[in-house]
Amino acid sequence: MLRILGRDTSSNVQKVLWAAGELGLEFEREDIGGKFGGNDTPEYLALNPNGYVPTLIDGDYTLWESNAIVRYLAATHGAGTLWPEDARIRGGAERWMDWQIATLSPTMVTVFRGLVRTPPEDRDMARIAAARDRTARLFAMLDAALAGSDFVAGRDFTMGDIPVGIAAYRWYHLDIEREDFRNLERWYRRLAERPAYREHIMKPLA
Amino acid sequence: MLRILGRATSSNVQKVVWLCEEVGIPYEREDIGGPFGGNDRPEYLALNPNGRVPTLIDGDFVIWESNACVQYLASGHAAGSWYPDDLQARARAVQWMDWSLGSLAPTHVPAFQGLIRTPPAERNPDAIARSRDAWSKLMAMLDAHLADRAYIAGESITMGDMPPAVLSFRWFNLDFEREDYPNAKRWYDTIARRPAFARHVVDIGLA
Numbered sequence: 001m002l003r004i005l006g007r008d009t010s011s012n013v014q015k016v017l018w019a020a021g022e023l024g025l026e027f028e029r030e031d032i033g034g035k036f037g038g039n040d041t042p043e044y045l046a047l048n049p050n051g052y053v054p055t056l057i058d059g060d061y062t063l064w065e066s067n068a069i070v071r072y073l074a075a076t077h078g079a080g081t082l083w084p085e086d087a088r089i090r091g092g093a094e095r096w097m098d099w100q101i102a103t104l105s106p107t108m109v110t111v112f113r114g115l116v117r118t119p120p121e122d123r124d125m126a127r128i129a130a131a132r133d134r135t136a137r138l139f140a141m142l143d144a145a146l147a148g149s150d151f152v153a154g155r156d157f158t159m160g161d162i163p164v165g166i167a168a169y170r171w172y173h174l175d176i177e178r179e180d181f182r183n184l185e186r187w188y189r190r191l192a193e194r195p196a197y198r199e200h201i202m203k204p205l206a
Numbered sequence: 207m208l209r210i211l212g213r214a215t216s217s218n219v220q221k222v223v224w225l226c227e228e229v230g231i232p233y234e235r236e237d238i239g240g241p242f243g244g245n246d247r248p249e250y251l252a253l254n255p256n257g258r259v260p261t262l263i264d265g266d267f268v269i270w271e272s273n274a275c276v277q278y279l280a281s282g283h284a285a286g287s288w289y290p291d292d293l294q295a296r297a298r299a300v301q302w303m304d305w306s307l308g309s310l311a312p313t314h315v316p317a318f319q320g321l322i323r324t325p326p327a328e329r330n331p332d333a334i335a336r337s338r339d340a341w342s343k344l345m346a347m348l349d350a351h352l353a354d355r356a357y358i359a360g361e362s363i364t365m366g367d368m369p370p371a372v373l374s375f376r377w378f379n380l381d382f383e384r385e386d387y388p389n390a391k392r393w394y395d396t397i398a399r400r401p402a403f404a405r406h407v408v409d410i411g412l413a
Contacts, residue, residue, distance in 0.1 A: 049350060049351070050347065063298070067300075069297075072294075072300075087278055087282050090278075091277070094273075094274040095269055095271040095274040099271055102271075102308065
């Protein structure tokens, strides 16, 4: 059985749980990272020298980097669904996965950590507000991209929806002002109908 | 013909042109971004709302995000070589591409931009030193991974080597002290002898 190492409050672990749920894969998950610690032990670093969660163990194969794990599970178990066979559709999906890593996540993390993982008296509200504004500009981009399509890579749900779909849940559940992004909200409501999203993503922020 | 929009000094553009030359894809490249500007114009943002380089135009298909461009081109033109058919080898390549995107690239930026794209009088030596030290820890990870394999995903070169190799050119050529990472150095030197890498990365220099 697949083993997923990482606490389920991590958005990066959630990507893998959601993908596994969509694909109907059985797995065991172990709490590592955050308040559980364990991601700096020699045993963990031998599996994942980067020291973050998640790590996937599939038999004698070990893989880390959350989006790489999502791609691997999709390519292995979801060809034609999560993993688009058409190279252009797949390229569109991968583009939003990379954008989440390099652009959305480093911007949004200041808002999320500031409001969810920082005690109120320690919060730098000016910094959080500035990061919220930058995050809103990024969601405006995604909103525009979703104007003509049901999902980020087109008509169908793909692996490309997973990283940004988790960020969208956080966007709609943080205690912040939100612009009216109609396409984004329509897409988010569509994700919220999916059982695996409800099970693994739609939980209190922690 | 394939069009690549982006200046030749961008490490993200370099990955795409390097791959095109390796697998024999004809292309035209246009200077955009950095000193050339143009990446904040409405015409560019209509193609790439993220406003960075590169943007790849393949007929009526437009794609941006450099690693997504590399995977798109490699899957179409280099399946079984740069784009491994074996799903575990492919995932290993992608793992290090994502690591380059999320860890290596942002870590190296203050050191690289501080030393290369900032006049000496305006440099922040502490920020440069912190960036170099953190970058060195990541190079140690790469070095350990390469201890018992020739390339990132095994015994032959793949797309997984491209993002860390382009940034390793900077590591091995910036004017700072470096730890001795023999596996990473052997791997980098092997790649640096490839004519396409030499032309699109080494010969461009630090800029």
